[in-house]
Amino acid sequence: MDRLPIFLDLKDKPCLVIGGGVVASRKIGLLQRSGAIVTVLATELEATLQQQIVQGQLTRIVAPYSSETVVPFWLCIAATDDVAFNHRVAADAAVAARLCNVVDDNAASSFILPAIVDRSPVLIAIGTEGNAPVLAQQLKNQIEAWLPARIGELAAQAGRWRKLARKRFTDLRERRRFWQDFFVGPIAEHLLAGRQAAAEKAMRAQLVGDASRKITRNGEAWIVGAGPGDPGLITLRGHNLIGRADVILYDRLVSESILDIARKEAELIFVGKSAGSQAMSQEDINALLVRLVREGNRVCRLKGGDPFVFGRGGEEALALAAAGLPFQIVPGISAALGCAAYAGIPLTLRGVSGSVTLATARLDNDLGSDWPQLLNAGHTLALYMGVSSIPDISQQLLHRGVSPDLPIAIVENGTTPQQRTIITSAKALQADATAAKVVAPAMVFLGESIRAANHLQWFEQSFTDRDAILDGGFGSHIDCNRLIETG
Ligand code: SAH
Numbered sequence: 001m002d003r004l005p006i007f008l009d010l011k012d013k014p015c016l017v018i019g020g021g022v023v024a025s026r027k028i029g030l031l032q033r034s035g036a037i038v039t040v041l042a043t044e045l046e047a048t049l050q051q052q053i054v055q056g057q058l059t060r061i062v063a064p065y066s067s068e069t070v071v072p073f074w075l076c077i078a079a080t081d082d083v084a085f086n087h088r089v090a091a092d093a094a095v096a097a098r099l100c101n102v103v104d105d106n107a108a109s110s111f112i113l114p115a116i117v118d119r120s121p122v123l124i125a126i127g128t129e130g131n132a133p134v135l136a137q138q139l140k141n142q143i144e145a146w147l148p149a150r151i152g153e154l155a156a157q158a159g160r161w162r163k164l165a166r167k168r169f170t171d172l173r174e175r176r177r178f179w180q181d182f183f184v185g186p187i188a189e190h191l192l193a194g195r196q197a198a199a200e201k202a203m204r205a206q207l208v209g210d211a212s213r214k215i216t217r218n219g220e221a222w223i224v225g226a227g228p229g230d231p232g233l234i235t236l237r238g239h240n241l242i243g244r245a246d247v248i249l250y251d252r253l254v255s256e257s258i259l260d261i262a263r264k265e266a267e268l269i270f271v272g273k274s275a276g277s278q279a280m281s282q283e284d285i286n287a288l289l290v291r292l293v294r295e296g297n298r299v300c301r302l303k304g305g306d307p308f309v310f311g312r313g314g315e316e317a318l319a320l321a322a323a324g325l326p327f328q329i330v331p332g333i334s335a336a337l338g339c340a341a342y343a344g345i346p347l348t349l350r351g352v353s354g355s356v357t358l359a360t361a362r363l364d365n366d367l368g369s370d371w372p373q374l375l376n377a378g379h380t381l382a383l384y385m386g387v388s389s390i391p392d393i394s395q396q397l398l399h400r401g402v403s404p405d406l407p408i409a410i411v412e413n414g415t416t417p418q419q420r421t422i423i424t425s426a427k428a429l430q431a432d433a434t435a436a437k438v439v440a441p442a443m444v445f446l447g448e449s450i451r452a453a454n455h456l457q458w459f460e461q462s463f464t465d466r467d468a469i470l471d472g473g474f475g476s477h478i479d480c481n482r483l484i485e486t487g
Helices: 022-033 047-054 083-095 133-146 151-168 172-184 186-192 196-207 236-244 282-294 313-322 335-343 363-367 371-376 387-399 429-436 448-455 466-470 480-485
Strands: 014-018 037-041 075-078 099-102 115-119 122-126 220-225 247-250 267-270 298-303 327-330 356-360 380-384 407-412 420-425 442-446
Touching: 014 022, 014 083, 022 037, 022 047, 022 075, 075 083, 083 099, 115 133, 122 133, 122 151, 151 172, 151 186, 151 196, 172 186, 186 196, 220 236, 220 282, 220 313, 236 298, 236 327, 247 282, 282 298, 282 313, 298 313, 313 327, 335 380, 335 407, 335 442, 356 363, 363 371, 363 387, 371 380, 387 429, 387 442, 407 429, 407 448, 420 429, 420 448
Parallel strands: 014 037, 014 075, 075 099, 220 298, 220 327, 247 267, 247 298, 356 380
Antiparallel strands: 115 122, 380 442, 407 420, 407 442
């Protein structure tokens, strides 16, 4: 961060604009909008500025510029087309410790003006530290389009009700919850739709209504899938709930930037396995979850991938249900889906693979003893937690009648910048995995559709075994068109 964004109170503060052209005139307008008392110094003035002087809205300095000119002002903007002169103003302002912006010259400016979305009192300032003003403008347009038109009125009304809410909810956590619900609830809906009277009626019922109807501090659990690694792969709903939680219980596979979404007051509790430390037992996690919710907390149970795919979210939800506590479950992108997409492996591919199984590496246990038939019949198998079982998987494949040329992909650290994909075959699996020193977390995919990965690389910088898929292992060059035609 090269510059600190701040919101300056310029009401009734003297500000100076040097220059009298169109650009200067725009800056003068901006300063006046924030309540500043603006003075202008220029040899020539735009007609609108002259008019303002006549009407007494703008003061003009007629004396020639000197190094003392900037001294009485809070801030100044140099907006002439004389570069040397602008720099002189900036230098004088620096000596006098006055804020100075030189139009279109970031290096010479001690402050720069952001692109502004103004739905007062909601103000959004967008800056790129001078690198890409056009991008800032485009972001501004996007935000303008996305922001509800009456968001300013909503904020202003909330401001007027703050005192009332403080009186009604003396407990800080209760009050925060009230406001959290307020901004996504029916009163906010009324205000955003311009139904002021309806909003006030509803608010009165909530705040000054029957004291026995006082909102209780009910805890709730949200079992949320955080996705496979890329923080962009979390759902909007998951994102929103993480931001509202009082406590977050998280696993090893949850990325740091997802934890950053949490409120700064939220308590973060690690309940996963980490190198050298004993993992908390599932029973202990269930008990902790139930206790925290009972105590009135909003608890976000954050899991890698999807909570209901080898995530033991089912057990946690059952524990909450048994305790009669409320919960919500938010799905996530499971590692099989994330890794397949980021490694270019279509899990189903018309004519090649018509079904998928998600399983762990305990093949016979998870799939029954006829799993080799599945694979020979054009099926994709996505195996979780498989790294340590690779020797075993490899043995079984070779001894249970699976084609030795069956393509296999190992995707390590899928969807993260460290993603690595190793393409191999049933007969070469063990040797290739050992040579590549595969580490967890990794998914192992088996099935003919893996051949398409050769044509579908879009994420990894260096696709580890591109050559193997082209020349070695599979006999012939894989023709993408043929692959699809045969389908
Ligand atoms: N609930 C999770 C799975 C948890 S089991 C989900 O739906 O994805 C943990 C296993 O998931 C790991 O052993 C590994 O096989 C797989 N896994 C999780 N994240 C992964 C990633 N980024 N890359 C590859 N495999 C991953």
